[in-house]
Amino acid sequence: MPHSNSFKTLGSFYDRLEEILLVSLVILMVTLGFLQILFRNLISVGIVWIDSLVRHLVLWIALLGASVATRENRHITIDIISGRVTPGNYFWVQGAVQLFSALVCLLLVYPAVRFVQNDYVAGKTLAFGIPLWLAQSIMPAMMMVMGGRFFLQGIKKLFSGNRGRR
Amino acid sequence: MGILGSLFPLFLALVGTPLFIVIAASGLLSLYMEGIDSSALIIELYKLAHTPTLPAIPVFALAGYLLAASKAPQRLVRLSDALLGWLPGGLAVIALLVSAVFTALTGATGLTIIALGGLLFPALQLQKYPEKFSLGLLTTSGTLGLLFPPSFPIILYGVVAQINIDHLFLAGILPGLLMIFLLSLYSFWKGLQARVARPRFSAREAWGAFRESIWELPLPFVVLGGIYGGYVAVSEAAVLTVLYVLIVEMGVYRDIRFRDLTPIIIKSSVLVGGILIILGVSFGLTNTLITEEIPTKILDFMRSRVESPWVFLLWLNLFLLAAGCLLGMFPALIVLVPLVLPVAQAYGLHPVHLGMILLTNLEIGASLPPLGVNLFVSSIRFERPVLELYRASIPYILILLVSLAAITYWPTLSLVFIP
Numbered sequence: 001m002p003h004s005n006s007f008k009t010l011g012s013f014y015d016r017l018e019e020i021l022l023v024s025l026v027i028l029m030v031t032l033g034f035l036q037i038l039f040r041n042l043i044s045v046g047i048v049w050i051d052s053l054v055r056h057l058v059l060w061i062a063l064l065g066a067s068v069a070t071r072e073n074r075h076i077t078i079d080i081i082s083g084r085v086t087p088g089n090y091f092w093v094q095g096a097v098q099l100f101s102a103l104v105c106l107l108l109v110y111p112a113v114r115f116v117q118n119d120y121v122a123g124k125t126l127a128f129g130i131p132l133w134l135a136q137s138i139m140p141a142m143m144m145v146m147g148g149r150f151f152l153q154g155i156k157k158l159f160s161g162n163r164g165r166r
Numbered sequence: 167m168g169i170l171g172s173l174f175p176l177f178l179a180l181v182g183t184p185l186f187i188v189i190a191a192s193g194l195l196s197l198y199m200e201g202i203d204s205s206a207l208i209i210e211l212y213k214l215a216h217t218p219t220l221p222a223i224p225v226f227a228l229a230g231y232l233l234a235a236s237k238a239p240q241r242l243v244r245l246s247d248a249l250l251g252w253l254p255g256g257l258a259v260i261a262l263l264v265s266a267v268f269t270a271l272t273g274a275t276g277l278t279i280i281a282l283g284g285l286l287f288p289a290l291q292l293q294k295y296p297e298k299f300s301l302g303l304l305t306t307s308g309t310l311g312l313l314f315p316p317s318f319p320i321i322l323y324g325v326v327a328q329i330n331i332d333h334l335f336l337a338g339i340l341p342g343l344l345m346i347f348l349l350s351l352y353s354f355w356k357g358l359q360a361r362v363a364r365p366r367f368s369a370r371e372a373w374g375a376f377r378e379s380i381w382e383l384p385l386p387f388v389v390l391g392g393i394y395g396g397y398v399a400v401s402e403a404a405v406l407t408v409l410y411v412l413i414v415e416m417g418v419y420r421d422i423r424f425r426d427l428t429p430i431i432i433k434s435s436v437l438v439g440g441i442l443i444i445l446g447v448s449f450g451l452t453n454t455l456i457t458e459e460i461p462t463k464i465l466d467f468m469r470s471r472v473e474s475p476w477v478f479l480l481w482l483n484l485f486l487l488a489a490g491c492l493l494g495m496f497p498a499l500i501v502l503v504p505l506v507l508p509v510a511q512a513y514g515l516h517p518v519h520l521g522m523i524l525l526t527n528l529e530i531g532a533s534l535p536p537l538g539v540n541l542f543v544s545s546i547r548f549e550r551p552v553l554e555l556y557r558a559s560i561p562y563i564l565i566l567l568v569s570l571a572a573i574t575y576w577p578t579l580s581l582v583f584i585p
Contacts, residue, residue, distance in 0.1 A: 023431045030225060033405035037398060052216075054401075059215035061224050062446065065439015066186070068432065075184035076440050076497060093181055100178070101187040107194060111205035115212070135215070139208060 015071065018145075022064040029057040049127035056126060056135045063142040070149045091157055098154030105147030112140035185497050186440075190447040196454045210450035214442060218401075219321065219331055224438045225404035226316050230272030231434040232411045234281045236421035239268060241379040243285050248372040251365050255357020257293050259350045261286045261303055262310060266346055269311030271385070273318025276543045279308040283547045293363040299356055301548060302558035303349075306566065308540040309495070309529045310345065313338030313522065316389050316403065319499060323521045326445070326503040331400050332393060336583040337518045341526060344579065345569040352565055381414045441496045452504040461508040468509060475513045479523075479574050482510065486524055490531015491538045498528055522580040526573050530566045533559050 036050045069075050120133040175192040179185065193207050214220065233239075246260040253259060264286070269278045283304050290300040312319055315335035324331035376383075388410050392398040398406065415422045422430070455461060472478045486506075489498045503524070510520045533540045535556040545552045573579055 019428070019432055022435050023428050026224065026228065026431050026435060029221065030228075030405055030408055033221070033225065033402060034409060037402050037405060041397065054221050055217070056215045058217075058220050058224065058442070059212070061435055062214050062439050062442035065224075065435040065437075066443040067439070069436045069440045070184075072436065074436055074440060075186065076444060076494065077182050077184055078179045078493060078497070097178075097181055097183045100191075101184060104187045104191045104194065107204070108190065108207065111203070112208045112211075115205050115208040136212065139211060 018064060018067060022061065022068065025057055025060050025064070029054055029061065032057075053127050059135075060138050063138050067142050067145050067149070070146045073153070091160065095154045095157035098150045098157060102147045102150035102154060105143045105150060108143045109140050109147065112143055116140060186444045186447050189444065189451055189501070193447060193450045193454060196458075197450075200457070206453075207447065207450045210453070211446040213449045214446045217325060219325060219399075220401075220442075222316070222321055222331075222401040222404040223318060223325075223442065224435065225401065225408050226318060226321070227273060227434045227438050228431060229404070229408045229411045230277065230318075231430050231437075232408070232415055232422060233268075234272055234277045235426065235430050236411075236415040236419065238379075238382050238415070238421075239264070239281050239285060241375070241382060242267065243282070243289070245372075245375040245379045247289075247365075248368070248375040252367040253354070253357075254364060255350075255353040255355070255362065256364065257286075257290055257362070258295065258299075258303055258353035258357060261290065262307055262346050262349050262353065265304075265307035266311030266314060266342065267386075269307075269309060270314035270317045271311075276308065276539065278311075279304060279540065279543045279547050282307075283544070287548060293365075294360065295357070295362050296360055298554075298558045299360070301544065301550060301555060302560070302562050303353070304548070305540050305544040305555050305559050306349075306533045306562035308543060309532045310349075311342065312525055312529045313342035313345075315393075316400070316407070319495060319525055319528065320521070321400070322441070322445070322496065322499050323503060323525060326448075326500055327507055327517055327521065329517050329521065333518055333584050334521055335390075335393070337522055337580045338525070340579045340582065341522050341569070341573045344572060345526075345566060348565050348569055349562065352561065381418050385410065441500075444497060445500050448500045448504075451501070455504055461505055464505065465509045465512050469512075475515070476575070478510075478513045479515075482506070483523070483527060483570060483574060486527035487531050487534060490528035491534040491536070492531075494539055495528045495532060498531075499524070516577060516581060518584055519577045519580045523570075523574050526566075526570050530563060530570060533563060533566075535559075 032050050032054050036047060036054075039050075040046050066075070116133050116136045116139070119136055120131075122132075124132040126132050126135050174195070175188050178188045178191065190207065193210075194204055197204050197206055242264050243260065246264055247257065250256045250260050250263075261282075265278050265282055268282055272278065272281075286304060287300060290303070291297065311317060315338065317338075320334050320338060321331055323329070324334050385407070389403055389407050392403045392406055393400060416424070468478065468481075472481065486498075486502070489502055493501070506524070507517060507520065511517065515523075532538045535541065541552055541555045541559065544550070544555050
């Protein structure tokens with residue numbers, strides 16, 4: 001089906017974009033940190049905006065990293081019973097867990113959007129005229145992405161699990 | 167929240183739900199029941215963007231992954247082999263030292279066994295160390311350097327408990343050395359007993375190995391010198407470390423090529439993201455715990471049964487060992503610190519001392535049957551059944567428990583350098 005193919009291409013295009021963004025932000029963070037050390041030690045001037053920018057980069061890297069972890073199914077779990085259920089039931093459990101995870105992430109989207117809206121109204125900026133709300137909008141965005149990923153993976157698990165048992 | 171409120175997250179966790187989802191779900195539930203707007207959870211999550219020292223975590227993690235991808239482990243093993251290989255049990259002591267240094271730099275994330283195991287296990291077998299001895303040694307060494315700076319779990323404890331990280335770095339040195347010392351004694355003894363091969367000391371080999379690793383040797387001084395010389399803060403030391411590692415591994419040794427960089431950065435960021443998102447949703451949990459007065463309730467419960475701080479410490483250790491084994495290091499650190507810290511302080515424990523006790527327990531818990539993570543990493547790395555590793559680790563766990571007792575009941579060991 002050409003339809004599902006273009007859907008897939010779009011997905012892998014997004015995956016790539018996410019990775020490029022993640023890598024660039026890590027490099028940017030190290031560079032900014034180095035600049036700060038230089039300024040502080042050579043001309044004894046600390047640059048205030050670097051610190052707050054770097055801290056926001058931590059938020060971005062954490063959420064983007066978590067999103068990639070969702071894609072690769074590498075979130076930290078306490079894996080005690082998964083090895084002890086029969087494979088047929090295991091698919092079912094995993095699918096249900098992922099759908100539940102999707103629900104939690106999606107429930108967090110709306111409060112995150114409202115949080116961002118508050119700062120949008122306040123109109124503060126971070127540095128270089130980057131508005132603060134833009135820096136914060138990674139929270140609803142990644143909750144949305146993770147929710148979507150959990151949802152699709154959950155559906156896939158349930159579907160292939162059913163097929164496996166038949 | 168009552169019984170339902172605490173059983174529900176437990177059930178979710180046990181069926182394999184990602185931990186951050188479990189914590190976020192119980193956070194949402196308790197906010198809903200108290201009639202508080204759910205954006206409170208987002209406000210807490212946003213703390214990731216204004217917690218000082220947090221930027222050190224992704225940067226140090228990157229430095230660790232870069233080192234693990236380079237040939238630094240090989241050079242480190244060669245150098246310590248040249249210097250200490252002639253001792254009885256020398257190679258085993260080398261394994262301990264190298265693992266400790268490597269774990270401190272890579273932050274106890276399972277990388278030690280994976281990166282060093284493949285080097286050290288064949289070397290130990292070649293020198294005729296008993297297999298069971300070697301397997302236990304390498305398994306329990308997987309988290310050995312945890313107490314040395316700049317290990318990631320120390321920073322995480324400092325962030326969660328809101329304690330000066332410089333102090334924690336200093337506090338870990340003697341307890342960490344004690345564990346290595348006791349394990350080295352055991353290795354000497356076993357080495358003599360098994361009559362392992364003892365290569366002769368060669369000044370030429372030592373010089374060659376020294377020259378080969380000359381660029382990596384200053385690394386600990388880059389990390390620590392900057393911090394204690396007062397030139398840089400912890401997160402800036404992380405930046406210097408990563409830059410130094412990049413220059414040395416890409417420029418001097420050329421172990422890492424430019425195109426290797428992207429996958430390494432992604433791998434380390436996935437690890438960091440997985441941990442920080444749990445931390446982010448747990449900031450809210452701390453508040454919930456306090457409003458529900460859970461630490462107070464635990465304290466009242468303990469107080470009515472346990473009077474002496476000595477007995478309290480015994481129970482604390484048992485609890486933390488189980489937590490380290492069942493929960494895993496990072497979740498245990500993030501989730502348990504807000505619970506344990508107020509209770510321990512009420513029994514008169516110094517927060518830095520508590521940190522050392524906690525980290526030592528989690529370190530041992532990682533090798534503890536049935537679920538310690540080191541056992542499983544080893545099982546995959548060395549292709550041995552987990553049961554065999556259970557047996558192999560027993561003597562090491564006993565020795566580490568002796569160190570734990572010393573660290574627990576002799577606070578000076580942790581606090582001697584603290585101003």
